Amino acid sequence: MANKRIDEPTGTETVGHEWDGIEELDTPMPRWWLWTLYATIVWGVIYVILYPAWPLINKATEGVLGWSSRGELAEEMSVVDQARTTVREELARIPIERLPENSELFGQAVAGGRSAFQVHCSQCHGSGAAGSQTLGYPNLNDDDWLWGGDLKAIEYTLVNGIRAPGVNDTRMSVMPPFEGAFDADQLTAVTNHVLSLSGKAPSTASGAQLYQDNCSVCHGPAGEGNRELGAPRLNDAIWLYGSSPEQLRAQILNPKMGRMPHWSGRLDPVTIKMLSAYVWSLGGGEEFVEVAEDPAVEVDEEP
Amino acid sequence: MKNRDPSRASSAPPRREGAERDWSVVVEDGRAKTNEPVSSAVANPEATTLRHEPHEPPRQHLPTKLFEKRTKVHNKRIDGRFRRFKWFVMFVTLAIYYATPWIRWDRGPYAPDQAVLVDLANRRFYMFGIEIWPHEFYYVAGLLIMAALGLFLVTSAVGRAWCGYACPQTVWTDLFQHVDRFVDGDRNARMRLDAAPLGPKKFAKRTFKYTIYLVISFWTGGAWIMYFADAPTLVRDFWAGEAAPAAYITVVILTLTTFTLGGFMREQVCIYMCPWPRIQTAMMDEKSLLVTYKDWRGEPRGSVKKAQKNPGKFGDCIDCLQCVAVCPTGIDIREGPQVGCITCALCIDACDKVMADIGRPRGLIDYATLEDCEKEANGEPTRSPWKAIFRPRTIAYFLIWGSIGLAMLFALGVRSHVGLSVSPDRNPPYILMSDGSVRNSYTLKLRNMESRPREMEIAVEGLPGALMWTDTIGRDDAAGTQIKTVPADQVLSVRAYVIAPEGTSTQEFNFRVTSRDEQQESATTETRFDTPGGER
Ligand code: SF4
Ligand code: SF4
Numbered sequence: 001m002a003n004k005r006i007d008e009p010t011g012t013e014t015v016g017h018e019w020d021g022i023e024e025l026d027t028p029m030p031r032w033w034l035w036t037l038y039a040t041i042v043w044g045v046i047y048v049i050l051y052p053a054w055p056l057i058n059k060a061t062e063g064v065l066g067w068s069s070r071g072e073l074a075e076e077m078s079v080v081d082q083a084r085t086t087v088r089e090e091l092a093r094i095p096i097e098r099l100p101e102n103s104e105l106f107g108q109a110v111a112g113g114r115s116a117f118q119v120h121c122s123q124c125h126g127s128g129a130a131g132s133q134t135l136g137y138p139n140l141n142d143d144d145w146l147w148g149g150d151l152k153a154i155e156y157t158l159v160n161g162i163r164a165p166g167v168n169d170t171r172m173s174v175m176p177p178f179e180g181a182f183d184a185d186q187l188t189a190v191t192n193h194v195l196s197l198s199g200k201a202p203s204t205a206s207g208a209q210l211y212q213d214n215c216s217v218c219h220g221p222a223g224e225g226n227r228e229l230g231a232p233r234l235n236d237a238i239w240l241y242g243s244s245p246e247q248l249r250a251q252i253l254n255p256k257m258g259r260m261p262h263w264s265g266r267l268d269p270v271t272i273k274m275l276s277a278y279v280w281s282l283g284g285g286e287e288f289v290e291v292a293e294d295p296a297v298e299v300d301e302e303p
Numbered sequence: 304m305k306n307r308d309p310s311r312a313s314s315a316p317p318r319r320e321g322a323e324r325d326w327s328v329v330v331e332d333g334r335a336k337t338n339e340p341v342s343s344a345v346a347n348p349e350a351t352t353l354r355h356e357p358h359e360p361p362r363q364h365l366p367t368k369l370f371e372k373r374t375k376v377h378n379k380r381i382d383g384r385f386r387r388f389k390w391f392v393m394f395v396t397l398a399i400y401y402a403t404p405w406i407r408w409d410r411g412p413y414a415p416d417q418a419v420l421v422d423l424a425n426r427r428f429y430m431f432g433i434e435i436w437p438h439e440f441y442y443v444a445g446l447l448i449m450a451a452l453g454l455f456l457v458t459s460a461v462g463r464a465w466c467g468y469a470c471p472q473t474v475w476t477d478l479f480q481h482v483d484r485f486v487d488g489d490r491n492a493r494m495r496l497d498a499a500p501l502g503p504k505k506f507a508k509r510t511f512k513y514t515i516y517l518v519i520s521f522w523t524g525g526a527w528i529m530y531f532a533d534a535p536t537l538v539r540d541f542w543a544g545e546a547a548p549a550a551y552i553t554v555v556i557l558t559l560t561t562f563t564l565g566g567f568m569r570e571q572v573c574i575y576m577c578p579w580p581r582i583q584t585a586m587m588d589e590k591s592l593l594v595t596y597k598d599w600r601g602e603p604r605g606s607v608k609k610a611q612k613n614p615g616k617f618g619d620c621i622d623c624l625q626c627v628a629v630c631p632t633g634i635d636i637r638e639g640p641q642v643g644c645i646t647c648a649l650c651i652d653a654c655d656k657v658m659a660d661i662g663r664p665r666g667l668i669d670y671a672t673l674e675d676c677e678k679e680a681n682g683e684p685t686r687s688p689w690k691a692i693f694r695p696r697t698i699a700y701f702l703i704w705g706s707i708g709l710a711m712l713f714a715l716g717v718r719s720h721v722g723l724s725v726s727p728d729r730n731p732p733y734i735l736m737s738d739g740s741v742r743n744s745y746t747l748k749l750r751n752m753e754s755r756p757r758e759m760e761i762a763v764e765g766l767p768g769a770l771m772w773t774d775t776i777g778r779d780d781a782a783g784t785q786i787k788t789v790p791a792d793q794v795l796s797v798r799a800y801v802i803a804p805e806g807t808s809t810q811e812f813n814f815r816v817t818s819r820d821e822q823q824e825s826a827t828t829e830t831r832f833d834t835p836g837g838e839r
Contacts, residue, residue: 028368028369028370028371029369029370029371029575030370030371030372030373030571030575031370031371031372031373032373032568032571033370033575034369034370103775126730126731127730128728128729128730128731130730130731130734139731139734139735141731141734141742141744142734142735142736142737142742143736143737143778144736144737198739233737236737236738236739237735237736237737237738237739237805238735238736238737281774283734283742283744283800284734284736287777
């Protein structure tokens with residue numbers, strides 16, 4: 001600032017800076033500029049009075065309008081909730097197996113189910129519903145279903161859970177432990193036979209015999225499984241607890257059996273419906289077929 | 304100019320002191336060309352009503368003020384060739400602005416009939432036969448680049464001529480100044496009225512004037528929103544109170560800004576708010592045409608009388624201040640080129656008229672390049688102004704400008720009206736099915752850019768044995784291709800499942816979409832098929 005001087009031709013004082021020999025004249029700003037500044041200051045004061053502004057130790061000043069982003073969110077949410085009620089009412093009315101016929105409603109159910117899934121189911125089944133083989137949570141995207149993959153079966157599983165304690169109608173199946181029942185050779189033979197059902201190992205006559213005697217009651221003579229009992233299919237490519245001989249052996253001797261909580265009473269029926277629709281929509285959903293008495297009819301082999 | 308504070312004067316020094324000895328010769332020359340005696344009979348009556356400052360005001364070193372009150376500009380009516388050109392540009396630009404939304408363009412039953420429409424809700428931009436989608440925003444970017452280059456081109460050729468003629472701020476300021484003249488009268492009447500106390504007459508005039516301002520402003524804001532919706536419908540909805548809140552808010556804001564900027568801020572926008580004058584100085588050179596006061600010819604100034612008494616002593620400028628009186632930004636061009644000058648050339652018209660009246664050649668103020676100014680001052684021949692317009696620099700700008708335009712036109716001509724984007728599911732990347740086959744799922748976006756529904760065939764290419772199905776059919780109907788109908792002007796989102804037999808390895812493959820009509824337009828997008836064991 002020390003270098004202030006008067007610019008000769010214009011008679012104006014310079015501001016005192018110099019850049020490469022170029023100096024700036026100290027030309028006054030227009031007055032409205034000043035007024036604009038004052039206006040912004042006034043606006044700032046008004047804003048501080050009306051809205052939350054000054055941060056204090058625990059919270060900010062509240063402002064006389066009482067506005068808060070939380071309050072705004074709650075308001076918006078209630079609007080959204082209101083908009084949802086019609087859909088929810090419709091969903092409550094429609095029987096779940098008829099849901100796919102109403103594609104718009106179905107789409108809304110899937111969307112609602114997707115977010116409910118992230119909240120309630122992704123902890124075990126993963127956010128992409130791919131489950132976990134190491135932990136034994138089934139993949140819900142594939143076409144292998146322990147208890148049936150149509151909308152009704154899925155809903156039933158959701159409502160009652162699997163091996164859920166204290167639920168009368170829960171899905172319940174028990175694989176007995178064969179610890180001590182087989183000697184080492186027998187164990188290898190039966191393991192190999194199970195693997196052979198899906199073409200993963202050569203079978204032996206003794207293995208086949210052991211399988212027929214001990215396993216086929218539930219898992220079926222050809223390893224086709226039994227959904228009535230929740231007995232897994234053994235002749236496909238999907239293994240809940242792994243398909244290596246060691247994993248199989250462990251499962252025969254001391255079987256792991258997963259548990260799924262029941263959601264009745266914890267989630268409302270409409271949310272459960274939406275969750276069922278979402279799970280069904282993941283790509284492995286089966287068409288619902290009115291099953292006659294005969295439990296042997298394979299639901300997924302309908303044309 | 305009364306009340307001219309020296310501290311506000313332009314930074315350009317009057318180039319008199321240092322150059323006096325050279326230019327006196329030129330001044331003599333200039334005189335020699337005009338042999339007619341200076342006639343006092345043609346002294347402009349307006350001129351006498353202007354208060355003159357002494358020719359060389361004593362420079363006082365006043366303490367610099369921090370802020371300065373605006374000196375209102377009362378610019379005088381003028382007629383002349385540049386004024387007429389300005390009228391013409393004003394008419395054309397305003398006509399384009401107000402009329403464009405009302406031009407109809409039949410696009411068939413599925414698309415709007417407005418020739419120029421920015422459809423924000425559906426994210427489409429229609430411009431006559433061209434329809435721009437959001438993913439084609441580069442066309443807009445290209446237009447912006449062309450606009451910038453166009454400004455460079457104009458600036459390098461004729462300085463701030465964009466500012467002087469076509470800039471919206473100029474056009475609307477001009478319009479409002481005509482309103483001023485229409486209601487309050489010309490410069491002197493306006494100055495008197497401003498100085499007069501507020502009586503009923505002044506009040507009535509002011510009310511009338513501001514009403515006209517408001518009507519123009521409202522029209523300006525009103526025309527703007529027409530670009531964003533079907534104009535006739537919008538007008539009806541607007542008055543029925545059924546238009547979107549954004550429409551009303553926009554109209555109010557634009558009305559207020561037009562009212563303030565056009566009615567009151569005027570030259571303040573050009574001088575203080577607009578960044579362009581700061582940038583343009585970098586784009587002009589000594590070959591750019593600028594409005595220039597030829598001081599070697601005009602100085603020293605003196606009234607017609609003085610010049611008659613002392614023949615040979617004075618230059619051509621009779622200090623009548625007409626050039627200042629007509630200037631819309633209120634500057635004195637005789638102080639040299641300055642940032643406030645918008646190159647509108649009204650001062651040229653004014654001075655030419657004065658020169659004609661006193662019988663001297665026109666062009667004391669004129670469009671001239673710095674180079675020519677020097678030549679002329681040294682008595683050398685000057686070149687035609689066209690040389691300033693057609694020179695390598697402007698031609699280079701023009702070529703770049705034109706090639707961008709051509710490239711965009713070409714791209715528009717060959718672009719496909721179907722589009723496909725594919726996003727593979729990543730969570731999980733693949734699903735092992737019970738029969739050992741592997742399934743991947745994808746979200747496909749089929750784009751139909753024509754204003755009619757089109758059937759499109761989606762095919763999986765380059766994945767042996769693969770079948771696909773979509774979310775609307777079951778796996779039982781899986782096939783190599785699927786057909787979907789994409790609604791007019793829309794993007795259809797399709798969830799597709801692709802299943803490949805056991806043993807397929809992780810690999811790249813293509814989705815191809817082909818329109819099932821005469822055009823057979825197609826688009827292909829490569830994506831990836833993941834399998835167990837495939838490295839990720
Ligand atoms: S330049 Fe022309 S218009 Fe301006 S004061 Fe001189 S004579 Fe008058
Ligand atoms: S000095 Fe002349 S060209 Fe520049 S703005 Fe004023 S009237 Fe227009």
